Amino acid sequence: MDQTSSAVPGAHQPLVRHDILFTVLALAILFLTIVPVGMAVFWLGFARGDSPCVMCWEQRIGMILISLVGLFVLRFGPKPKYIGMAVLIAAWGIFMGMRHTGMHAARDVGQGFSTEILGAHTYSWALFIYWVCVVVMGALLLMVRGEHLQTDPRTLRGIERLAGGAFLVVVGANIVQAFASTGPPPFMGQSDPVRFSFSPRHWTWSLEEWNPVRISLRGRWAVHKPDLVTVVSDPAVGPLVNLPPLTVKERKPLKLTLDGSPTDLAYDLATDQFLLTTAKGVYLTDGTLARVNRYTIIDPGFSVDVGRIAGTAFLDAGAVIAVGENKSYVILRPNDQASADSNFRFFLESRDRFDEISRSRFATVRARLLYIMSAAYDPASNAVYTVTVPNNRVKRLIVSRFDRRDLTLSEEYSPPLSPESGLTLGPNRALDELTVTGAAVADGQLFTLSAAYGTLLTIDLGLRQVVAAHAIPGLTRPTGIAIKGGELYIVDAAGMLTVVARPPAPYLLSRYRRTWGTASFGSK
Amino acid sequence: MEFLNLVLIFTTAFLVLRRPGRERLAFRLLVISTILMVFLFSVATRTGLLPGVNY
Numbered sequence: 001m002d003q004t005s006s007a008v009p010g011a012h013q014p015l016v017r018h019d020i021l022f023t024v025l026a027l028a029i030l031f032l033t034i035v036p037v038g039m040a041v042f043w044l045g046f047a048r049g050d051s052p053c054v055m056c057w058e059q060r061i062g063m064i065l066i067s068l069v070g071l072f073v074l075r076f077g078p079k080p081k082y083i084g085m086a087v088l089i090a091a092w093g094i095f096m097g098m099r100h101t102g103m104h105a106a107r108d109v110g111q112g113f114s115t116e117i118l119g120a121h122t123y124s125w126a127l128f129i130y131w132v133c134v135v136v137m138g139a140l141l142l143m144v145r146g147e148h149l150q151t152d153p154r155t156l157r158g159i160e161r162l163a164g165g166a167f168l169v170v171v172g173a174n175i176v177q178a179f180a181s182t183g184p185p186p187f188m189g190q191s192d193p194v195r196f197s198f199s200p201r202h203w204t205w206s207l208e209e210w211n212p213v214r215i216s217l218r219g220r221w222a223v224h225k226p227d228l229v230t231v232v233s234d235p236a237v238g239p240l241v242n243l244p245p246l247t248v249k250e251r252k253p254l255k256l257t258l259d260g261s262p263t264d265l266a267y268d269l270a271t272d273q274f275l276l277t278t279a280k281g282v283y284l285t286d287g288t289l290a291r292v293n294r295y296t297i298i299d300p301g302f303s304v305d306v307g308r309i310a311g312t313a314f315l316d317a318g319a320v321i322a323v324g325e326n327k328s329y330v331i332l333r334p335n336d337q338a339s340a341d342s343n344f345r346f347f348l349e350s351r352d353r354f355d356e357i358s359r360s361r362f363a364t365v366r367a368r369l370l371y372i373m374s375a376a377y378d379p380a381s382n383a384v385y386t387v388t389v390p391n392n393r394v395k396r397l398i399v400s401r402f403d404r405r406d407l408t409l410s411e412e413y414s415p416p417l418s419p420e421s422g423l424t425l426g427p428n429r430a431l432d433e434l435t436v437t438g439a440a441v442a443d444g445q446l447f448t449l450s451a452a453y454g455t456l457l458t459i460d461l462g463l464r465q466v467v468a469a470h471a472i473p474g475l476t477r478p479t480g481i482a483i484k485g486g487e488l489y490i491v492d493a494a495g496m497l498t499v500v501a502r503p504p505a506p507y508l509l510s511r512y513r514r515t516w517g518t519a520s521f522g523s524k
Numbered sequence: 525m526e527f528l529n530l531v532l533i534f535t536t537a538f539l540v541l542r543r544p545g546r547e548r549l550a551f552r553l554l555v556i557s558t559i560l561m562v563f564l565f566s567v568a569t570r571t572g573l574l575p576g577v578n579y
Contacts, residue, residue: 054564054568065554071537216573
């Protein structure tokens, strides 16, 4: 043992250990103090003018606290309470890194907040550094022996004193930067801090973080799944006033044996079949909805989580698509020779009637963080359409179009009312209040049925405007709509089928009327 | 508030390095600094306490 090191005032019976444990720990403190924290304050801060945001400050302070615990261990030995503090601080640091990185992790390539270092933004490095701290702490704990658990303060050796000195210098510099950037209490760090300056004229001290706001666990991600129980179905109280009603021709219960409530409906003129879905089931029926021709029950949790199926449509070449509320989808193709064994992984029942072609997710931009309850296919443009439903945080009606070839977002918009349509919104009302649960395409127009206020919107796909709207009286929680000839077939959550007359073609035709305008008639 | 916390940390480190006989006080300051860090981060992120990603 080296007894030549200087004793420290206040140290009792100094116990000096030339132990690799303390040498490694001192080096680790030096690294953590100088590389991330020291460079952040001297290079990024003082030299380049970078000011940490409020979250960066706390992450930086967390690293400083881990170094500080290291100094405790150098001086007093690896007592359990110090190890406990180090683990707690590092765990909180990882959480802070996840919280901060989570804000930006899904942005496009190269995008982020503040400065980039070696191809990653600073908050990303914080997550990595805390992870490294945990790894290093684990390795150091493996080196702890019984004789390290002393009770008296140690006398620090050269490299340990160097670690302590570096710590004081770096923390002192951070105190200077914190005073300039955040100010004395009660001022605190800012979400969007001003560039660092040594000149007081450029200092901005803020209390904005103390402003009262709603506390939430998940913030804008706390979106409730859609539920039709509370929707009001009376068209008379809807956002659109004086809607002409459609004539109800027939209303009767479905005679089909299903594994749950219907969630959507589609019709295919070429095969004269209906396509009906439940939360997990896909059913092909005859043209009168009297007999199931084939069905299957999808395993919604296998691979991509499709969740609750909410929309469906016939696609090209006999394929069908079932879309979950979460915009995940599965594409199936009927096959009389399907292998039940091969399809075991995809289907829970009737595994020899369909093949699964693909399963993935629609990605949206405007419709992000909004669920959908409908899907439609337009063969003319070879595109799948979905329409959003409002939720507890956001009320927006967004039409999304996905190219069938790559099933990638191609267009999104909130359709306004066509000025020539004569439609009028009530005072302080908006189409965003509608809860579209069914959609179908015909003649270049997207027919969307809202369970809220029993309203049928006709959206011209060329104009991207609502060109007509009608009330459908007597509907209760409708979940799907299909177009067959001159009639609309509507199913609801209670298993009722309502047939109404298809509205007359709007006098207003798309200025961009496409040659394929009539090709999609009767399809969905 | 970050300024205050860093001053506390500096004081704690000074006690550890130069006044090891005040270990109990130093440890209490360490705990206070840690709690202050957790509190300030929570204040800053209270509109969405959990990481804002898909769960």
